[in-house]
Amino acid sequence: MIKGFLLILLITGGIVKAQTLPVNEDAPWPSYMLHQAVAKSFRIAAAGKAAPIYVDPDDWKGVLRAADDLSDDVRKVTGTSSPVFKDKNFAGEAILVGTIGKSHIIDRLIAEKKIDISAIKDKWESYLIQTVDGQLVIAGSDKRGTIFGIYDVSEKIGVSPWYWWADAPVKKSTALYVKAGRYVQSSPKVKYRGIFINDESPSMSGWARAKFGGINSKMYVHMFELLLRLKANFLWPAMWGNAFNEDDPMSPVLADEYGIVMGTSHHEPMMRSQKEYTNRKNEIGPWDYTTNAENLKKFWYNGLERNKNFDNLITVGMRGDGDVAMGKGDDEANIKTLRKVIADQQDIIQKVYGKKTEKIPQAWAIFTEVQRYYDAGLTVPDDVTLLFCDNNWGYIRRTGPDKEKKRKGGLGLYYHIDMNGGPWNDRWINSTTIPKLHEQLNLAYQTGINTEWIINVGDLKPKELPIDFIMHYAWNPDAIPADKTWDYTVNWAGKIFGKEHAKEIADIISKYTKYNLWRKPEVQDPQIFSFVNYNEADREFKLWNDLAAKAEALEKKIPADAKDAYYELVLYPAKASAGVAQIYLDAGRNNLYAQQGRVSANDYAQQARDLFEIDKQLSNRYNDSIAGGKWKNMMSDVHLGYKQWSMPRENSLPPLVDVTPLAQPTLGVAVEGSTDAWPGAEKKAELPQFNALDKKRHYIDVFNRGTGAVEFTAKTNKPWIKLSMLNGSVEKEQRIYVDIDWQAAPAGNVEGNIEITQGDTKIPLLVNTLKKAAPVAKLPYYGGYAGEFSIPAEQFVANIPGKYAKWIVLPDLGRAEACMGIYPVTAPSTTPEKAPRLEYQIFLPNTGSAKVCLGVLPTQDVNPTRGLRIAVAIDGQAPQILDARKGFHDEFKEYTSASLAMSPGLKPLPPLGNNYALVSRRKPRRDEVFDNLRWLDVNLEVKTPGMHKLKIFMIDPEVVLENIIVNPNDKYPSYFGATPIKHKANVTPGGLKIPENK
Structure with missing residues (x-):
């Protein structure tokens, strides 16, 4: 981790002593402000008095104006403004502001050797802040250097840069002091x-x-x-x-x-x-x-x-x-x-x-x-x-x-x-x-x-x-650095709202932007997320719901002077984003349930309509009420109902279907893993396979297609198949959870049946179980005896540096907890032999070909002289090099001009050729740009069943790894893929196998 350092010269008894202190990691500008006097500190304001500000009238107009702002900022914080004297002469304890070569005040201090400007002279936008002879000097290398120094003091005393544009509250204080010392701010890295x-x-x-x-x-x-x-x-x-x-x-x-x-x-x-x-x-x-x-x-x-x-x-x-x-x-x-x-x-x-x-x-x-x-x-x-x-x-x-x-x-x-x-x-x-x-x-x-x-x-x-x-x-x-982005966000929230709720606010704003990045509001669609596989839509709806609830609950704890800022920066974006995402999720569920004949489809249609009205109310509050109507019209962008790239004329709901109930209570059954419903579907109802390693439970939805209430019973033909309920009365729908008693279940691949009955209507459902002993594993592992499994990129068992680079965790990047990127990103391209590599412990029960899909960030063709390559291998086999540029789609080759890009008939970008997420998932509007993820597929040869090391090698440094999916199962398509399940090691330090089911 690279740390910035600040040279502070402490002037004590006429002797200059040098100290090096670390700069705060969450911001480039260090703190030097105090709220009580210490030895040789400079008083900006205390006891109802404020130090005067002196600025040369011949200095830049922007400097004079910023000096006036500082005066008013002192007033905002303490209630007493610092008087501003536009005068070349100064006296007493004062704040002296000016630009080198433009200010007689500053040039005089230089001539008298009161300040040393060698560290900033002739530099771009640099400044120093120094206490000297009972005065506070703000000297800039140029016009903006001085202005930045002035505003640095303003921010340190408690006036946020966002005090006007986001109504950030001013931090009140009765006393303001500056530590004795000399604070040098070097030039910005980006000009x-x-x-x-x-x-x-x-x-x-x-x-x-x-x-x-x-x-x-x-x-x-x-x-x-x-x-x-x-x-x-x-x-x-x-x-x-x-x-x-x-x-x-x-x-x-x-x-x-x-x-x-x-x-x-x-x-x-x-x-x-x-x-x-x-x-x-x-x-x-x-x-x-x-x-x-x-x-x-x-x-x-x-x-x-x-x-x-x-x-x-x-x-x-x-x-x-x-x-x-x-x-x-x-x-x-x-x-x-x-x-x-x-x-x-x-x-x-x-x-x-x-x-x-x-x-x-x-x-x-x-x-x-x-x-x-x-x-x-x-x-x-x-x-x-x-x-x-x-x-x-x-x-x-x-x-x-x-x-x-x-x-x-x-x-x-x-x-x-x-x-x-x-x-x-x-x-x-x-x-x-x-x-x-x-x-x-x-x-x-x-x-x-x-x-x-x-x-x-x-x-x-x-x-x-x-x-x-x-x-x-x-x-x-x-x-x-990458591992300090969370600290920056907490620091930002703390500066505006105070430290008490800074982490909660940082969590909310980090999550609403992250969730939006899964699918930006303008490219939402009712069919993006799966309603039947991996509880995907349920999980996303809950995440958004919990986030909106947290933002609403926290609003009650926010002080009155910060409520406008809280609405603008936290509550509105979190709750309104949640509402839009949930509208599309409700619409998708409504469409599916209407297709199945569920009367509950109407509830989801109404829920979407209710959220649509809430969306209007949220925008109206932003436009008409916040900050006394200060932001009227500011939240006017249409954001619901996009059918092409351009903004629709007005917000609109996605298509909703209203179901007319049958005259009599009528049984319907749906199962996890299928969009079909029974009676009516041609194939037999079958739950996803249960296996003893994952120990997942699955569900059956019993629902009503008519008026009144359906009286149903549920039974199994095997005692080890456990149901969460055996009978009930359902006006709309009821979810039954199915578990397996793995102690009692027989070994091997075994079938059983469940029967749901209403009167003469009997609906059989097939249950398929797989019970095998857990594989012997010295390390935590992913995988199982059947089906698709996924591995978060940061869940490696080994991270081996290369000759010139290494893999590092990039926290909170991408869809999940983190991604893996290369440090430094300027490392030379390399071969697998010299490359840094990640190793993942996986269990593969069968020999033959295993398909591995690497989810990488959609990095563009940033260096066309070579490629965007990453290599994959299993165990000691030769690595296979994948190039993300193969099939790479550059939208600017598709949209060669903005006139084409602005045409009403513009279609989403076509999917890549051999692409797991885009092809096998067959969802609308699927593209690496919209998905914020690119999939690279490779088939690896498994020579022996059992535990294996999956190895990922850097070839080019810009490729960022987010997720790995092994053996994708197109029978159960989803947006995110199978939910990761990490199995614990089951070998004790002495080498003995831990008994199963413990």
Whole structure:
């Protein structure tokens, strides 16, 4: 584990002493705040008095404004504001704020050798906070360095960066002190860190119109402040029918004054928004560089001239009008055109700025079809940042190529936690987990993508948590290793809601995002999860139900000043997400039960309708009541009833079926493992096999197809078949559990029968049991005498490091408890002989072929020079190498332009060829992107029955292992696969077998 370190110089009696103290692991910025005086500490506020703030009036406007914010933050916390003096002279115990070379105050302290700025001088966005001669100094290396230092103090005294955007309560205190010492904050590891407001209609646009009269400077100043408080520095503004520079000319002015670097999105070059073009389309002509270059160059020149005095990161390149692929020609023709476009844009930049382009920050977004152009050899000048992208759903498409590592302009990343378009929308709620963000952003950072990170955040709300994490992580990725993502989440919750409930809140927000990642709301479907196998739908419904109940119960314990924040950040996303998932589960059960003729199908239809009304109420509360109506319209995205990628006109329920009961009480029977019902089905009813190793119980559903109550009896023909009930009266349905008395059951494969009777109606059910002695096992193992079994990736019995890398646990990543990934992710590809490997103890009762399915995260083709390979072997056999790229589906090859991706007839991506989860499960909308999992299949030869070692070898470092399924049984299809059952070792240390059934 890598730890950051902070140099603190303690000044005692005029002698400087150096100490090294560890930085908090859950955040890059250490704590130095006290609530009571200690020796030589500086008093910010106490006893109704607050220290004054001095700032040079000639310092940056953003610094002056942030100083005023600090004054008001002291008031928010203590009730007494710190008076601000915009004066070059200072006296007494005061807070001295300023920028090196811009502040007479700071320069004077430097000249008098009161402060040593050698650690931050000429550095990017660095600052120091130091107590000296009874004063507190906040000195920045540049404008934003000073502003970040100011806001660092604000956060430490108790004002969350989310105090406005999430109504996070201010932590009240009667006394605020700073420890004596010198706190140096080095430069961020990622230079440009920011967000892209996108897909902002209907939610943000409706909210901004209601609150500010539009998406204008009155709104943006709140966003600028949030970014700075998060120590971010960059923004792509809203562009759906919005023109940042022209809708309100004060927006760019204030952005620059605040200290925000502005850019434009991946398809809006040269500081010109798409709307600025569409407003002038008749004047400019077509957005076609092959026929209209001169007019487009003039358009770009004028836009750049307008913004040249502001702090910009200029997007270069060109895509088609409206976020589509450019031109009517083939890729070769488009590449030729793009070369001309970029050369001419460079010429314009040089003319406007009157300096070499290498001095002007620029970025070229390698987005969708542009990836193909880059792969085909299209290059841009060395001073331009290459902005690589993800697959629209949070998996990066390239790691930093070796050939670009020395590029002057560096490498950047455009990443989505919100998506409107192909392969499908992902807009409404947060469905991005912190562990997933960590895994993907670490992969980017470690491979040199560290110049710019721009994150598509949609409406900003309700993506507060991932935004906060990404901006913290971008400052110093080493401060938050994979095994500390939970600590970060607890810390985040604690800062907003206090330590008392921090772990409970972290648990709720971690789970709702994780569960959403199983199936994002927009791609839910009533048939995704199995209602008859492995209790899958029941388990998922309960998990969501328990989560919503926990969030509701905790709300009662939250203090009044934090209830608005709790609703926005915790209760609404958890309960509303649960409601959507449960609507689709209820609809699926209704559809199945209606097919079986159950009158209870109507109850599930009504339950879905009730949840639909609750969903409306939850959104209405968010929009109309929370924070006194502050967020009116903000939760307006349609999120139920998607039938294609694009947002429906309104929320709608999935298809529901109402059953008309028969006139008389009529028996129906269904069994676990089958969607059929009896009487009526052609084949005989049969329960899944019972076996003595797993000792699972199975169930029978007795239900009514008519009015009144069904009087039934249940009996068995074998005394060792045990039923949870033998008779009853059923108005709707009753579940009977079937167990086996394994002490009394005969050995071997034995059949028995159960008979369910109503009057003259008799329904026989077959029971099949398998009783064999438990295999001798020195280690815990998975597997059994029959059927499919699954192994969580982290449940290995051995983890053997390789020559250059090792497997590590990535907690809470993926669908279950953890995944296994490679450290370091920059390790070289290798052969099985030199590779790190994982070993799993498995029991295979038969010789012959065993099918093994590896569930890996859907990592993209990040390094096309080699592959995405992993190897599998059993015992000492030669490893078989699997390449995840074989059959790999790149949605950007399918959706070659956004015009295709935005077409109403867009279909989900086709499944991979030989794919266990996608083919054998035969569910709608199945795809590795939607499932967040890719399956790799291999057949292994089992030469002897018994215990075996299944070995998994790293070949390429980016492959992340989540799950292993052995001998998939297509008779019992499901989304997750068989529930893992880990068998205990049954050999004592002395080598004696433990008696069976003990």
